[in-house]
Amino acid sequence: MDYILDLGxxxxxxxxxxxxxxxxxxxxxxxxxxxxVAGFGLALLVLNRLAIIRIPAMLFVEFFRCTxxxxxxxxxxxxxxMLFNVFLDPITMGILALGLNLTAFNAEAYxxxxxxVPREHLDAxxxxxxxxxxxxxxxxxxxxxxxxVPVLLTNGIGIFQQSALVAIVGVADLxxxxxxxxxxxxxxxxxxxxxxxxxxxxxxxxxxxxxxLERRRxxxxx
Amino acid sequence: xxxxxxxxxxxxxRDLHKxxxxxxxxxxxxxxxxxxxxxxxxxxPSGGGKSTLLRVVMGLEQIQAGSVSLGGKPYxxxxxxxxxxxxxxRRKIGMVFQHYTLFPHLSIMENLVLAPRKVNAxxxxxxxxxxxxxxxxxxxxxxxxxxxxxxxxxxxxxxAIARALMLDPQLMLFDEVTSALDPELVAEVEAVILQLAExxxxxxxxxxxxxxxxxxxxxxxxxxxxxxxxxxxxxxxLGHPREERTREFINRVFHIKT
Numbered sequence: 001m002d003y004i005l006d007l008g009x010x011x012x013x014x015x016x017x018x019x020x021x022x023x024x025x026x027x028x029x030x031x032x033x034x035x036x037v038a039g040f041g042l043a044l045l046v047l048n049r050l051a052i053i054r055i056p057a058m059l060f061v062e063f064f065r066c067t068x069x070x071x072x073x074x075x076x077x078x079x080x081x082m083l084f085n086v087f088l089d090p091i092t093m094g095i096l097a098l099g100l101n102l103t104a105f106n107a108e109a110y111x112x113x114x115x116x117v118p119r120e121h122l123d124a125x126x127x128x129x130x131x132x133x134x135x136x137x138x139x140x141x142x143x144x145x146x147x148x149v150p151v152l153l154t155n156g157i158g159i160f161q162q163s164a165l166v167a168i169v170g171v172a173d174l175x176x177x178x179x180x181x182x183x184x185x186x187x188x189x190x191x192x193x194x195x196x197x198x199x200x201x202x203x204x205x206x207x208x209x210x211x212x213l214e215r216r217r218x219x220x221x222x
Numbered sequence: 223x224x225x226x227x228x229x230x231x232x233x234x235x236r237d238l239h240k241x242x243x244x245x246x247x248x249x250x251x252x253x254x255x256x257x258x259x260x261x262x263x264x265x266x267p268s269g270g271g272k273s274t275l276l277r278v279v280m281g282l283e284q285i286q287a288g289s290v291s292l293g294g295k296p297y298x299x300x301x302x303x304x305x306x307x308x309x310x311x312r313r314k315i316g317m318v319f320q321h322y323t324l325f326p327h328l329s330i331m332e333n334l335v336l337a338p339r340k341v342n343a344x345x346x347x348x349x350x351x352x353x354x355x356x357x358x359x360x361x362x363x364x365x366x367x368x369x370x371x372x373x374x375x376x377x378x379x380x381x382a383i384a385r386a387l388m389l390d391p392q393l394m395l396f397d398e399v400t401s402a403l404d405p406e407l408v409a410e411v412e413a414v415i416l417q418l419a420e421x422x423x424x425x426x427x428x429x430x431x432x433x434x435x436x437x438x439x440x441x442x443x444x445x446x447x448x449x450x451x452x453x454x455x456x457x458x459x460l461g462h463p464r465e466e467r468t469r470e471f472i473n474r475v476f477h478i479k480t
Contacts, residue, residue: 118321118323120319120321120323121323121325123277123280123282123317123319123323124317124319124323124325124382126280126281126282126312127280127282127315127316127317127319127386128336128337128341128385128386128389129309129312129313129337129341129389130336130337130340130341131309131341134340134341138325138336138340139325142325142327142328143325143326143327146327
């Protein structure tokens with residue numbers, strides 16, 4: 001193979017990649033803000049006793065869990081403007097698409113954490129005379145929120161990686177900038193390697209942190 | 223020559239029926255009257271309805287028929303398909319469970335003061351003060367700021383008892399509180415219950431520890447098939463049972479060959 005690696009082609013154009021990373025981080029943080037808040041609300045709907053509330057919420061969750069994220073993004077970009085006659089800038093559309101996807105996954109994380117609070121703790125709450133609202137506020141939620149943190153972080157960093165999919169609809173994120181740079185410089189190996197390393201450099205510490213949290217939690221539960 | 227008020231029942235369980243679904247009938251017309259100061263130990267084969275009985279008295283279960291009164295006032299009543307529960311009266315009963323139920327996100331002291339503060343609107347200072355006294359009594363003063371995960375099973379159960387006492391219950395229920403413990407931790411929990419017994423705390427408990435039952439009980443009830451089969455002082459029910467079913471059970475659990 002007579003291909004000679006030349007990282008200079010990439011390092012000379014890092015500004016372009018940093019710009020893309022800025023967009024990627026914006027997408028990630030905004031989608032997480034939506035997913036963490038709306039996911040909790042959705043979990044409460046999924047756990048609702050009334051079928052008329054519960055079933056649509058479950059369908060929403062299953063739609064996002066059972067279709068490829070790529071389809072969701074493409075569908076959002078092409079179909080929403082046509083169906084509802086709303087035209088938003090690409091970044092906002094990307095945030096909404098990723099945010100709704102994350103909302104569905106986080107709702108599952110919250111639901112599992114809420115249902116994971118031992119029944120006996122609720123019995124003890126009744127025996128202590130706490131009202132249903134007091135039991136939820138003082139016993140269920142603090143434990144559920146704590147237990148859901150590792151999954152929320154895992155989902156959050158998952159969305160950071162999934163956000164690369166919005167490059168396909170022209171959002172100028174890290175992936176998009178990398179693709180552009182690779183085309184302009186004819187240096188796909190160097191460019192995509194550096195882009196991958198940037199994703200890794202951000203994901204890896206977070207996933208290590210999640211691992212540490214879970215080990216600590218495992219210790220705490222014992 | 224007992225005053226009428228003293229002989230009035232503390233707890234009155236009448237004609238209790240409880241089933242899970244259509245076919246599993248756990249309680250089938252159970253009656254118990256408990257006087258103030260009595261320490262009732264409920265024994266019997268598994269599936270005989272012992273734990274269910276305690277859970278019903280605590281108001282944790284729906285019942286199909288019957289009622290439970292505390293101090294002459296009914297607080298659990300089956301009306302049609304609904305079980306009506308007076309939560310004000312229910313609060314006067316404390317319960318400790320088989321599995322540890324300390325809230326893991328709260329420190330020991332926070333576990334103790336949660337209900338007094340939320341339910342009785344007691345000040346933090348006053349509740350903490352009382353909490354310290356109870357922990358001190360139970361030899362747990364040093365653990366006030368620890369978290370449940372840092373405690374042994376025996377310590378956790380003692381804290382659970384302390385937590386229930388924070389609400390000044392008129393009756394304590396103990397549902398197999400030593401069953402989940404390692405054998406060497408059982409004694410410290412039983413010692414705390416004996417301490418309460420000596421102070422005259424009325425209690426109803428389910429236990430598989432017959433030796434402890436004999437030590438703590440003023441009365442033993444043998445429950446099987448969802449009804450009371452035999453009811454009397456521990457010397458009778460545990461020592462010289464009158465009913466054939468009780469005798470069989472006692473022989474089996476004491477490993478006496480016949």
